[in-house]
Amino acid sequence: MQFVGLLIFTLNLLPLVYLQRFLHREVQIIFFLVTRNKPLTIALFSLLFLPGVLLHEASHYLTAKLLGVRTGRFTVIPQAVKDGGLVLGSVEVEKTDILRDSLIGLAPIIAGTLFIAYTAVVQLRLDALWHVAANGQFNLFFMGLGLLPNIPDFYLWFYLTFAVSSTMLPSESDRHAWLPLGLWIGTLLAIALISGAGSWMLEHLAPSLDSFFRSVSLLFALSNIVHVILWLPLYAFRSLLVFFMGVDVR
Numbered sequence: 001m002q003f004v005g006l007l008i009f010t011l012n013l014l015p016l017v018y019l020q021r022f023l024h025r026e027v028q029i030i031f032f033l034v035t036r037n038k039p040l041t042i043a044l045f046s047l048l049f050l051p052g053v054l055l056h057e058a059s060h061y062l063t064a065k066l067l068g069v070r071t072g073r074f075t076v077i078p079q080a081v082k083d084g085g086l087v088l089g090s091v092e093v094e095k096t097d098i099l100r101d102s103l104i105g106l107a108p109i110i111a112g113t114l115f116i117a118y119t120a121v122v123q124l125r126l127d128a129l130w131h132v133a134a135n136g137q138f139n140l141f142f143m144g145l146g147l148l149p150n151i152p153d154f155y156l157w158f159y160l161t162f163a164v165s166s167t168m169l170p171s172e173s174d175r176h177a178w179l180p181l182g183l184w185i186g187t188l189l190a191i192a193l194i195s196g197a198g199s200w201m202l203e204h205l206a207p208s209l210d211s212f213f214r215s216v217s218l219l220f221a222l223s224n225i226v227h228v229i230l231w232l233p234l235y236a237f238r239s240l241l242v243f244f245m246g247v248d249v250r
Helices: 004-035 036-046 049-067 097-121 126-134 138-150 154-165 178-194 198-204 207-246
Strands: 071-075 090-093
Touching: 004 036, 036 049, 049 071, 049 090, 049 097, 049 154, 097 126, 097 154, 097 178, 097 207, 126 138, 126 198, 138 154, 154 207
Parallel strands: none
Antiparallel strands: 071 090
């Protein structure tokens, strides 16, 4: 039972990876079908996700500064890459040791999760809805759910949650130091288990880690829900555009 939190965390993180990709694809196709202009499509797509991209790159930059790592060019201007992909922003950061590189790479998902937590708890009061549902008061839960759009600036916070959660996952370059760090952590963990510290870790560390993973899982679940809510109508709208315009999109 000590590892249920980690399992729930994984089951919420994996769908977010794919939902983010599916939704990005739908948005790009819709913009291109409407504009028939690739540069304009890139510009519109970048503007839509600008708040999330800005937070993503700023978190890299600020974490590097806090860790004493030199930084260079900071940009949120989109750039096409050789494989046909699109880089929405970047920060030049000096390579250092695997620990600091890993923390800098991890910064966007930490910053994004904290922002989603702030939005959910402070601005939208979703914690109250969660407690009502946890107590089995589903009538009150659905009533509160229906009242959410009446919260001041609800649609602004919904949009920001979408933009941030859809751009907070670390890129491939952000993760370059994670494998060697993971190997080091795995080695230290194996040494601890061999030395007989396993029962102590299960008693003192596992409960806190389980609680942490459960809490983060709720925020990832919220991000997944936001993506599904937006992906379904976007998919339907894109399908209608393809049908009426008689184009083939692959």
